[in-house]
């Protein structure tokens with residue numbers, strides 16, 4: 001009903017604010033757009049489910065997320081993909097893995113600090129009812 005749409009609208013506002021904050025952080029530049037599959041042709045053979053911040057922003061606007069849990073699942077894809085595709089000891093791989101870990105810790109800290117538990121439970125009940 002209308003109250004549910006009000007709740008989901010508020011969730012989208014929160015998820016956009018988190019995603020835009022992360023997109024402005026210079027540490028996360030490599031995560032802002034999809035990896036270019038023409039520049040990196042083997043990427044799609046290694047990573048089955050690519051994800052990036054611009055794709056998450058598009059999914060928010062397409063109403064793909066009804067809970068923060070689904071949003072965090074896609075955020076976790078970003079840093080897990082980076083750890084998987086960049087495993088080597090060379091400085092470039094180490095730098096992107098460090099940034100991937102920073103992304104993971106930042107996302108989880110923002111959700112812990114800024115997502116109200118009762119609001120989250122209302123979103124989860126909406127999802128379970130659908």
Ligand SMILES: COC(=O)N1C[C@@H]2C[C@@H]3O[C@]2(Cc2nccnc23)C1
Nearest residue numbers: 030031035039040081082085086096
């Ligand atoms: C999230 O970003 C990544 O996992 N990567 C891995 C790719 C390998 C390396 O860096 C990336 C893009 C790139 N493009 C051209 C040549 N080499 C590279 C970004």
